[in-house]
Amino acid sequence: MKRLRVRFAKETELKFISHLDLLRTLVRALRRSGVPVAYSQGFNRKPRVVIAAPLPLGATSTGEYCDIFLEEAVSALDFQARVAQELPRGLKLLKTFAVPLEEPPLPSLIAAALYRCSMPGGLPLCWTKKIEKLLSCSELIVLRHTRKRGSKKVDLRPFIFSLKIKENGGNNGSFLEMLLATGSMGGAKPSEILSLLGKDNNNELYNLHRSALYFRREGLFREPEELITT
């Protein structure tokens, strides 16, 4: 068995398909390509394809990862060539590399995500002040609705690593850059931060882009491909 990790982009209209739809789409593309995807054991055998972290519906990304377990070795180059042509427009393989089989599951390694958010009419000017205020709080309690038990209180403050307003230089003007905790240890959703900033997510348009996902190694955030060991 072999394990390959791909970094991929999810762009254009495909930002409108959900996490589960994406997984199904990837699996079908792999099946068309004929690469020997490994299947789990047991009664309900599933293809061993694991996406690092769900991307919010409506967001684009150039920093998605996915682990694929293969029954036989396929070189990264060969894999890339065979799979790329089976992907719908909007999905792009950016990098493919081998990782050790024994490494823990991909989702458990993800610690943080980098987002940028812009708005068609530019960001509200008051955000600079609001961000300062948010970051000075020792806790930021929000209500999170869970499927089973109504809602629960969550403190978002420890999940916010940084919030910065940056200039684009282009015609889009400024954007908000957010480095947020994500993954199995808990995290903040970009929409929650935007709500805290007073945005009405149900009616106001915004563009959200995820540019990177990070592992945490020795206190530092590192992109998965920086940690290739084999």
Place this chain on the structure above:
Amino acid sequence: MAKILFTKEHQNSRKDFILVLKDKLQNILPFVTKPGRYLGNEWNAVHKSVSNVTVRFLLAYPDLYEVGMSHLGLKILYDVLNRQEHIWAERVFAPAPDMIEMLKRNNLPLFSLESTTPMADFSFVGFTLQYELNYTTILGMLQLGQVPLWQRERGEKYPFIIAGGPNAFNPEPLADFFDFFVLGDGEEVILKIVDIYSSWKKQGKEKYLFLKEVAQLTGVYAPSFYKPCYRGVSFTGIELLEPSAPAVVGKNIIWELDGASYPTKPLVPYLEVVHDRAVLELFRGCTRGCRFCQAGMVYRPVRLRSPEKLKKMAREIFSNTGYEDLSLLSLSSGDYPDLLNLVRELKEDFAKERLELNLPSLRLSPEKIDAFAAIQDFGKGGLTFAPEAGTQRLRDVINKNITHEDIVLTAQKAVEKGRKSLKLYFMLGLPTETDADLQGIATLVEDILEAVYRAAGSRKGLRISVSSSIFVPKPHTPFQWIAQISRDEMWRRIQLLKSYLKKLKNVSYSYHDPEMSFWEAVLARGDRRLGQALYKAWQKGAYLEGWTDYFSPSYWQKAMAELGLNPDNYAGYKGAKDDPLPWDHLSCGVSKQFLWREYCLSLEGKITEDCRDAFCQGCGLPCFSAPATKE
């Protein structure tokens, strides 16, 4: 005025409009549920350059994306049309209410998924008629498409609004909204229609002349050429207004399925749709002769695909889609000759790819369970049976030829092979049904329970779910002369069955909304006067009525009352042999004499054997095996 769509300036301004539409759509999609429904760029979606095509065809399905994308007919037509270089076929489905809200708020028309072109800009808009309660959705879609609803009010510049599918065999309630209907298999005649259109368009003549010409094709029914006549509430017959149109419209039949085109590059949706899998159509038609079944009559005769062709198709579909499951589809897949061998070979061919085979409509029997369990994982999920009726007497009436003992033994074997839950489907209100037949359902369920307990060795984890729906008498079946039971009676029988089943442990009971079955019957047997009712019900808010969340009988009740029409005259219609029926001028090839004979036999409780096992029953259609006719 006539050809305004085809002037250069007009085309350019439409092009700009479409770009604006595309842009606005991007701003709408973040705010609707399941935006994946409206993307139009699924794997295998066909995109062509507008300047290279001369005919634009919009395939419209009057239900949500998830339902429409599961429909084989749509995939077949999408494929057949798009194989032609000069035709571009696109899709549109009924937008969900939240999307409608957004379209209205932004003043946008309903558009095709692939190219975001407004419905009104197409040459043809073709609807599929699968279910009566979708009719109001058709009106909703036309209006959102900014196309005038009534056929006589649509000017020369609007598309031809056409339809096909099983309900085209009685489309009278829709007749005033459509230019024409296409009866029977659509995949060949559709290209002939487009051919006539292309030469008609070049000549720049009026729409009427196109209709006249196209009505010469087999299976094309242009309702404006036929005028229904009434005396009081009764329908008395059809007057032919256009002498060149046929007095009786026949249907299209593809005789050689192996030679017919098949979608081996079907669309692969992103969203999970109702049937999210590859589909292999084994054969068309069914000769079992269940007397309530419209599909069993209108899709005759039986035509098979060869195993070689099917295996080749399966390979192509797999490599073009990557699907995990393959469904072997037909009205009664267990009747495919040597199905077992086909399944075994497909299993072998796709062992490496782990393709799961799916066999719906199998008509399970104890022998089949043994045979299939031997060649594939029999699964742990639910298994569905459709005994339809609770007693042998009533099953004989409807010609559902399975025995009590077989049903019980089949269920027992299914549990022995590892199944944990069984679903049993019945119809209530079948002709001649009495309370003893409802008691019979309970007895059958009880016998099954006992047998499966014995088979499983314990009662733990076993479940039987019984579901029922009310029988809807359909046109072109032997029961077209039968009255549906009244709504009060529907509820009484449901309550009675409920009380019988309550006594049984591990059995749950659910029923299909009887109001829906009632209005389904009204529309199925409707005449052209119901067009006004349809219009009024739609105006009051009827839309997506196949969904219990959206269905409201009050729209219909009020609409009919305002027009002075009594719905019970339709659902409760009980016919005499020589009564003219509103669909008599539309023929599926099965003769009225045959249907009447079957109707009489049913009342005597006599069965009619499958003509493939016995002799030709003389249904009126020629078919592959007609060795001897019944004396």
